[in-house]
Amino acid sequence: MSVSAPRIVAGRYRLVKKLGQGGMGRVWAAWDELLGREVALKELLLPQGMTDDEAEALRERALREARAIARLAHPNIVRFFDVVLDDGLPWIVMELVPSRSLHELVREQGPLPPERVARIGIDLVAALRAAHAGGVLHRDVKPANVLVAADRVVLTDFGLVALAGESGITTTGIVLGSPSFMAPEQALDEPIGPPSDLWSLGATLYLAVEGKPPYLGKSPVSTLTALATEPPRPPQQAGALRAVLDGLLEKDPGRRIDADTAERLLRVAAGETIPGAAATPVPPDVKKRRVGRVLWPAAALAVAGLLVAAAVFHPFDAPAGAQAHDPQAGASTAPLVPSSAPAVTRTPTPPPKPAKAPTTTPAGRPASRSASSKPQTSSSTGGVVGTKNPDVSKFNTVYYLAHANNLYVTADDGGASPLIAYPEAPGPWETFDEIDLGNGDIALRAEINNKYVTAAPTETLTARSDRIGTAETFSLIFNGDGSVSFRSKSNGRYVTVPAGTAKPLICDKSSIGDSEKFTRSILGQSG
The missing domain is CATH 2.80.10.50 (Trefoil (Acidic Fibroblast Growth Factor, subunit A))
Known part of the structure; x- marks a missing residue:
């Protein structure tokens, strides 16, 4: 689509330029003609191979889930303003965040210092905690969907979000997700939940500090095979992040660390003094479980084989110059700013605290500043x-x-x-x-x-x-x-x-x- 003749979506949003594209959507910078402000628009793209019923279900889910996400109202989650229909397809209207994606930062600067990655992780844990509290799973947490702005870190592109309990695979065998950042249970179409997003968070932080993901095969198929059968590559530069990476990348979701434990470990890795932090380490058997080859049950591997044969992995729409199977490639939902953009050096956002308010006032407001x-x-x-x-x-x-x-x-x-x-x-x-x-x-x-x-x-x-x-x-x-x-x-x-x-x-x-x-x-x- 060209914007040489500007298109007006839903009679209100004038497309300015395309910011990026993935397998499930195309993101535009746009101008809100009614309110006179810049916004980002995500245009839903239907994957090839979907049945008509699946396409209609995806359209309905996009509307339903956008409403759920719009109610989250968290500074570390991209804000949804509206969902409009144009030519029968939903367009999601979001805030436009001047930023660079975590993927772009690592590509340009190389592996980031563990302390900085820890601070990014603290904000992402806060974002996921808010989403999960609202009953929303992201299902595609990866560096390309993490926006690093001058004053905050934002989790974006909820294009694959699901309400808790939904499958990650369509009836035609299309796998929704990014192989190098997909939790093992998600790849095997086992029940997913908040621990699945936390595994993807661990893989995202791993790439940020190591420069490459924990699983990277020569193709999506080989990446999924390694994900199902092998332990992750031991990190070499994680330093104080090692404990939280080990805990988040645990294959068994029942033994994976939770958001609270992850946050405590991240704050310690960031150099904060956390009272009682020594009393809440990664479970003692995590390191033992990380050593040696992990053999999944034969039935699970059979399912993995079927998925690998039929999968369509949407994130591999690589940018110019990137290999087609690059798991880091993907479109950011924000315009790029020059490489001189300031780094995030602020004090991490504290986890939401219950508001001191009447019973009609919801919790989750940030603590008052000094x-x-x-x-x-x-x-x-x-x-x-x-x-x-x-x-x-x-x-x-x-x-x-x-x-x-x-x-x-x-x-x-x-x-x-x-x-x-x-x-x-x-x-x-x-x-x-x-x-x-x-x-x-x-x-x-x-x-x-x-x-x-x-x-x-x-x-x-x-x-x-x-x-x-x-x-x-x-x-x-x-x-x-x-x-x-x-x-x-x-x-x-x-x-x-x-x-x-x-x-x-x-x-x-x-x-x-x-x-x-x-x-x-x-x-x-x-x-």
Whole structure:
């Protein structure tokens, strides 16, 4: 498909350029004509050999699972905005993450230091934990599906996701997955679950630190044969990562380490001091099980032989110059940035903690950051309304539910786009710090990006300001029905939710109606 004459998908998304392609989908950078923002679109491609019934089932599953993933709302999972139908096929609308894939980093830089790989692994464990808690399996965790941005690591391309218990093989014998990163039970069409994704995580981290996957044959067939019959190649450069790699690459899913153990071992490998970490090592018999040839039952090997004979391995659409059987090849769902892009050196994202909130508030919001990491307020000449020097370390952490559509206010795109009332369930993007400025005035700070909500330079609300001035100051109005409203100090008008789906919040109403009311849920207090 050419974009010389730009195509508009579903009457809204203008294709800009193709970012990549795999066996199950084609990923595009696109422009959202309605909201005026960049997005990524994944076009579903049906594998050859599928029956009509399987193709229809795949289309229905894509719709169902995209809805499930959209509810995950985790900073280490690519965010799904919408699923639209065009020419009878679903297109998945996602956030566009400026980044490079882990595969690209290793290809360009060679094996990465164990400490850096450990920090990447911590974020990926957090992503998988959130997905599994929502009943979603990824089934295709591999370096090409790990995006390393300047400030976070993102697991993307949920194109092969399944609800727990679904098979990894179609009725025509097509194997869904990447042989070098596929768990043994997945390759043999045995029951899969969260441990299967964790095995793929282990293989991904193995490649990152060793420069090649634990299983790499001359062809997909030989790779699968080795996966079913041989132990993985012993790592040579893993250092402190050896324990977690051994535990994750255990062939028996019942004896494989879980996400909590993996996270503890990764934090130790990253150089963190974890109280009690010495008491939770890899099970003592793991190293014994890793030595010598692993012989799987004859029945399992027979199944493997049948799969190898009939399989179509979608990830081998190699980029230019790559061999066709390169298991690392695959399209990233983000545009590439120059090789000088900053490396990830931040403190690892902590695992989600239950929110301190009423029973109606879901868990999973990230822990509040320390006051030292918050943006600073402006000086007394900067237009701060209320107290001249408000204490920004003291705030309520809140969600706001819009009465107009019964959806939550969100710092969409992690704060890159205007505020909208769109998600059905709150998460990190919907979490705000409500700072008391005095005289009934407040400032709002989006926790997802640490920026203040502002009505400047227009009346559209965005979370992009590093300071508190008049445009970042709002009067908090308590209505008689238990709701609250906000009046902007910049123009004296009330914040409203416009009619229509996903339109940005604006400050243009002179009176309070239902569209200007919000239910305020306090999750906790700081300071």
